[in-house]
Amino acid sequence: MGLMSQVPVRGTPRFLPISLALVAVLVWAAVVALGVFPESLFPSPRAVARGMVEELRSGRLLNDAVASLFRVGTGFALAVVLGIPLGLWLGHRAYARAAMTPAINFFRNLSPLAWMPFAVLWFGIGDVPAIFLIFMASFFPLALAATLAVASIPSVYFRVASDHGIGGWELVARVSFPAILPEVITALRVTAGVAWVVVVAAEMVAGRDGLGFAVLDARNGLRTDLVVVEMIVIGAIGVIIDRLLAGLTRLPSVRWGYER
């Protein structure tokens, strides 16, 4: 599991990534000071910091971040609430699985950005097209991950369940779901990352606010310093989302999935 490598190795000093970031900013400042590129193409750290303060003061940055998070939250929550039950169901139903897996696989491999024209035609401008695109980006990978995870549950668990009279809904709730949870959490992390990427693109095309729209707006106003501000915020929020979801892997009842 690639995501596991993000767990810090015991004893690695925490200041290492911070010092690296400081060095990067210094190099950046040095390049700007050399005056190789005009300030409009290559904003200085100082300009970016000023832009950041300006955006925070005006409240625009907060508004845009909230708008983007609302869209991702809604679209992603819909995808989780519908996709994981669908995956659980497909995992238990061989015929339905055989019928639907190719279609799900098709849509998973279709870039959600390809839906952009229809998203705008059907839903216009605003929250709905972005939520739609985020849903399309997350629903299929989540459903597929859950389906495959159910299909690979060791059969001994189902035998133990039937030995103890666990069947029907109880089987899904007490065996299938907890058995796939570690894999589902991994899929959630990957998919949330994709959703966060998609919302920026969606807002560039179908937004009047949001961080994606703000990037485009800043460029149109030739404020490259603000472009960098938005970039920093987008990246930082993405990291925070992943950290929050990574916290799920510390639940005691899923640890087994990561310690095999």
Added chain:
Amino acid sequence: MSGGDTNDKVLVVSGLSRHFGSLEALRAVDLQVRRHEFVAIVGPSGCGKTTLLNILSGYERATTGSVTRQGRVRMVYQKDGLFPWLTAGENVLLGLRDVPDTMERRRRLDDLLGLIGLPRFADHYPHQLSGGMRQLVELARALAGESEILLMDEPFSSLDYIARLRMRQELARLLAERPRTVLFVTHDIEEAAQLADRVVVLTERPGRVCRALQVELPRPRSLTHPLVVEAIHTVLAEMGLESNSSPRRNGASGNRQKA
């Protein structure tokens, strides 16, 4: 075999065969197991031992023949039979699902965990336990509730030798406390001879009973007791793994069965 009174037989298998398509896994198996008898089943790989247990547990059907059981059956799996998302205590509680009263369930859980010597591990997850501890928890779960027959399919085969020796002692002790009728499949002939009242040897596929050997010795038994050694020799000889020439002692009496 001995007539006996039929109520004494908890498990009666007669003329049992099992085919998988054209493959014949078991042929005309007859077996009668007394209440609280410990029967070990040994035989070459692929001779249908697991299939036999699956039929006895009701998980698979016999192609021909009949099985009658009295009392509830519990299966102990080779490994990974515990739900990894539940703690040891929660896993054992699965075996107590039909105890309606919460306090009573709690009390029986504490008893069982004490019995297997792991009272402080109720809140540990299976991946935090050693292989032997996990099998002990499996045993506790199988002994919970009102089960009468334990079907065990190579329950100790994933453990190292020392742990296996220890688990044999534990099993003998647990059965003394909570008597059950046991059908115990194993590749380990030592294990069979040290634990079982009767060792049933199956032939190559299609599996048939080719020999049943009584070992009349109270448990726990020492592995090096002459009767145990004698039984090991007899089974090895029956499987063609040791010459039949070594002198026989009395006590371990092999009685050939009609197929």
